[in-house]
Amino acid sequence: MSKTEFLEQKFKVTKETSFIDMRDEACLFWGLEEKKDLFNLVLPNLHNIMSLNSDTTHMAHTISQYFEIHRSKKAILILIQSDLNRKHISEEEKMYIIIKGAETT
Secondary structure (H helix, E strand, O other): OOOOOOOOOOOOOOOOOOOHHHHHHHHHHHHOOHHHHEEEEEOOOOOOOHHHHHOOOOOOOOHHHHHHHHOOOOOOEEEEOOOOOOOOOOHHHHHHHOOOOOOOO
16 A cells, blocks of 8 residues: 555544544554554644643534534544654644744734
């Protein structure tokens, strides 16, 4: 399988399903439950959605809340293994980085 190919699996969620619950369920499905802490759920723009579960100021701590707020018709999350040696960010990620206190020019 090439890097551009992927496998797709659909999961049903409840109103209480957290991003961590979804990650754990996806890892169980793919036989990765023993390594689940090495994986994250990301949006198609590669934003690590798992961080929302630890951010007490964010209003969406469940998958249903997040996609309701963002009015997404189709919820797409990608399970990826974290690359701790990565030294750059992707072009998709650059669009979503906001530096607090910085002025736009």
